[in-house]
Amino acid sequence: TIPAPLLDRMEVIRLAGYTKKDKLHIARRYLVPRQREEHGLSTEQFSISDKALEAIIDGYTREAGVRNLERQIGAVARKIARKVSEGETPSNVSLRNLESILGPRLFYSEVAERTGQPGVVCGLAWTQAGGDILFIEASKMPGASRLTLTGQLGDVMKESAMAALSWVRAHAEQFGIEPDFYEKTEIHLHVPAGAVPKDGPSAGVSMATAIASLLTNRKVKPNVAMTGEITLRGKVLPIGGVKEKVVAAKSAGIDTVILPRRNQPQVEEVPKDLTEGMTFIFADTIEDVLNAALE
Structure with missing residues (x-):
């Protein structure tokens, strides 16, 4: 880590992660030829279809760059090289035979499965590996005025949960929730992983x-993801990492993203091929979010 006084004197250049299209282009032009050369294979012996490369990107890697992508391509090349050394004639690597080479895929899209009940929301997060989807799960049980938070949450995220609960309590009647629900209910918020x-x-x-979905017993639409900071007054404040979060949503098969209104200029800067087929809803208040997200 860089000491804060020294970092303050530096200009920090932040680079966005690669998109799926970027990774495919890099793999086709650089990574596959390099692995082919390192393993002593010819083009006839080792070639990977674009569909197989896309499957490796989606199902075997989770990263902003291409380091693990090259490792997976290298693993494929080693399997092919072994077949060649044993006198076999390897077939081209395609979507059909990829799993027999690399094994079962490591990552799946769980959006439709995880958001099928009230109290489960698909959020969007920025991580060191790029954008990612983040599930928020809420549950209630008989108890008295207690909020439990699990999932190894930091202090800022815990404060966001308390602010969210306070806002819902203050506006309970507006959404048909008993005003005194918290006096006889314990709420548990969990963020998996x-x-x-x-x-x-x-x-x-x-x-x-x-929390609102849980208490109103209304499901969140399965094709919706969201991100944004909130205030106790119900305002939705802007966030960072918009491009990475949009890429994560598209990769997960989500076609509707709810964002703070003040992030609209950042969305307009995202390449059109990434936003094609997607709908963006810009929210000023939590009411805007709930009206768009709940079934």
């Missing part, structure tokens, strides 16, 4: 939506 530390304010709208 508990081994991974999480922090930041951008999950505020997701947490408020999860």
Whole structure:
């Protein structure tokens, strides 16, 4: 880590992660030829279809760059090289035979499965590996005025959860929720992948939506993801990492993204091929988010 006084004197250049299209282009032009050369294979012996490369990008890697992508391509090349050394004639690597070479895929899109019940919301987060989807799960049980938070959350994220609960309590009657629900109810908010530390304010709208969905018994639309900071007055504040979050949503098959109104200029800067087929809803308040997200 760089000491804060020294960092203050530096100009920090932040680079956005590669898109799927970028990774495919890099793999086709540079990574596959390099692995082919390193393993002593010819073009006839080792070639990968674009569909197979896309499957490796989506199903075997989660990163902003291409380091693990090259490792997976290298693993494929080693399998082919072994076949060649044993006198076999390897077939081209395609979507049909990829899994027999690399094994079962490591990553799946869980959006439709995870958001099928009230209290579950798909949020968007920025990580060191690029954008990612982040599930927020809310549950209730008999109890008295207690909020439990799990999932290795940082202080800022815990404060966002408390602000979300306070806003829902203050506006309970507006959404048909008993005003005194908290006196006889214990609420548990959990963010899966508990081994991974999480922090930041951008999950505020997701947490408020999860609590409102749970208490109104209304599901969140399965094709919707959201991000944004909230205030106790119900305002939705802008966040960072918009491009990375849009890429994560598109990769997960989400076609509707709810963002703070003040992030609209950043969305307009995202390449058109990434936003094609997607709908963006810009929210000023938590009410805007709930009206767009709940069924």
